[in-house]
Amino acid sequence: MLKTLTRVGTQAFNKNLFSFSRNYCTRYTTDHEWVNNIGPKKYKLGITDFAQKQMGDIVYIELPKIGDSFEKGGEMGTIESVKAVSEYYIPIDGKITSANDKITEEPEILNEDPYGEGWLVEFESDQSGDFSELMSKDQYDKYIKDQN
Amino acid sequence: MIRLLRLNKFPILKQLQIEEALYRAPNSGNWIIINNGTPEPIVIVGISGRADKLVNLDEVESRGIQTMKRFSGGGTVVADENTLFSSILLEFETLKQLFPTLSAISSSSSSSTLPSINDGNIYPKDIMNWSANSFYKHVFHEQIDFSLQENDYAFGKLKFGGNAQSFSKHKFLHHTSFLYDFKDDHMMACLKQPDKIPEYRRNRDHLSFLCKLKDRYQSKDHIINNLLKTINNLPTSPSIKEVTLEEAEQFLSNPHPKSNQLFDYNLKSWKDITNEYNPIKNI
Numbered sequence: 001m002l003k004t005l006t007r008v009g010t011q012a013f014n015k016n017l018f019s020f021s022r023n024y025c026t027r028y029t030t031d032h033e034w035v036n037n038i039g040p041k042k043y044k045l046g047i048t049d050f051a052q053k054q055m056g057d058i059v060y061i062e063l064p065k066i067g068d069s070f071e072k073g074g075e076m077g078t079i080e081s082v083k084a085v086s087e088y089y090i091p092i093d094g095k096i097t098s099a100n101d102k103i104t105e106e107p108e109i110l111n112e113d114p115y116g117e118g119w120l121v122e123f124e125s126d127q128s129g130d131f132s133e134l135m136s137k138d139q140y141d142k143y144i145k146d147q148n
Numbered sequence: 149m150i151r152l153l154r155l156n157k158f159p160i161l162k163q164l165q166i167e168e169a170l171y172r173a174p175n176s177g178n179w180i181i182i183n184n185g186t187p188e189p190i191v192i193v194g195i196s197g198r199a200d201k202l203v204n205l206d207e208v209e210s211r212g213i214q215t216m217k218r219f220s221g222g223g224t225v226v227a228d229e230n231t232l233f234s235s236i237l238l239e240f241e242t243l244k245q246l247f248p249t250l251s252a253i254s255s256s257s258s259s260s261t262l263p264s265i266n267d268g269n270i271y272p273k274d275i276m277n278w279s280a281n282s283f284y285k286h287v288f289h290e291q292i293d294f295s296l297q298e299n300d301y302a303f304g305k306l307k308f309g310g311n312a313q314s315f316s317k318h319k320f321l322h323h324t325s326f327l328y329d330f331k332d333d334h335m336m337a338c339l340k341q342p343d344k345i346p347e348y349r350r351n352r353d354h355l356s357f358l359c360k361l362k363d364r365y366q367s368k369d370h371i372i373n374n375l376l377k378t379i380n381n382l383p384t385s386p387s388i389k390e391v392t393l394e395e396a397e398q399f400l401s402n403p404h405p406k407s408n409q410l411f412d413y414n415l416k417s418w419k420d421i422t423n424e425y426n427p428i429k430n431i
Binding site for chain 2: 030031054055056057059060062073075078080081082083084085086087089147
């Protein structure tokens with residue numbers, strides 16, 4: 001039993017370690033989206049603080065439907081601010097599993113908390129390789145700096 | 149090359165269908181569309197527009213005026229034969245070639261340093277500043293008080309033109325409705341005061357906030373001629389090719405999402421536009 005408990009405990013520890021480390025694995029795109037690997041083949045996406053500042057007050061968000069599939073680079077929806085309607089894209093092939101309906105009612109959340117409550121969608125994808133090729137935080141920070 | 153399409157009293161509903169097709173088509177190129185009025189009055193709200201919040205629907209319906217929602221964002225306007233429409237659809241690469249540096253442009257509304265548009269991405273505020281300071285400033289060069297007030301074209305603090313922008317990966321659309329004249333009664337009766345208004349408006353009602361170009365220009369033709377001169381004097385002298393409506397209409401047949409809609413006063417909801425540009429499909 002002790003061996004079983006040890007094995008189960010080790011498995012649980014490793015799973016938690018996986019979840020812990022992967023929850024903090026965030027990548028960024030040149031279109032100013034952040035993508036968080038939240039579990040095996042599971043991702044969450046939003047726009048960065050830089051993007052929401054460029055947009056100004058956000059007034060409307062169009063979200064994709066659960067079950068919609070997109071190819072890498074495909075347009076998932078639009079975000080309207082006082083300045084413009086802008087598209088946002090999926091950075092790797094994926095299928096939508098969840099959409100943050102709350103932000104359609106309260107779009108200002110996207111300005112206030114772009115990395116937290118302002119997430120846009122969750123999706124599943126087999127393309128972990130493509131995910132790894134997205135920019136790290138340091139690379140994204142440099143990208144923004146080079147823009148300005 | 150930039151294709152120039154000149155229209156006269158062409159229905160804005162159909163113009164917006166064409167613009168959406170051009171905007172969504174991957175290789176539609178660069179376009180400037182000028183339309184001298186729309187034949188019948190029509191209320192146009194932006195993509196997120198809640199008709200019930202922005203429009204006095206009963207009033208509009210009783211006047212026989214249609215209400216449509218356009219595919220781009222921005223505010224609400226009552227357009228008619230005295231509204232001058234100007235739409236610019238450019239690929240970002242084209243804009244960078246036309247304006248390789250922003251050093252000559254001063255932003256009147258932004259305190260942030262503008263990035264050089266030759267390096268990196270272009271953002272909505274860049275296009276707003278470019279449109280005001282590098283384009284429409286020349287169109288309205290006779291007016292020393294021309295300015296960009298937040299996102300509106302104004303003389304002093306009086307708005308005469310509203311605009312909307314749409315951004316995709318490789319191009320942008322910036323379209324404007326200029327108020328050469330308007331029926332005061334339509335404006336006041338048809339439109340509600342929006343919840344979100346620009347600060348410079350200071351809660352003024354429509355008639356206190358807007359002004360008419362006819363008070364400064366004797367004819368719409370004068371403004372249209374200024375527009376054409378500005379287009380022909382763009383830096384680096386790009387080739388400008390005047391095209392026919394049929395050339396623009398060709399892009400309608402490309403499959404694309406259609407977001408322009410008409411308000412159904414009976415059902416009290418938006419419905420897809422069904423016309424010769426978007427016929428009902430036989431089942």
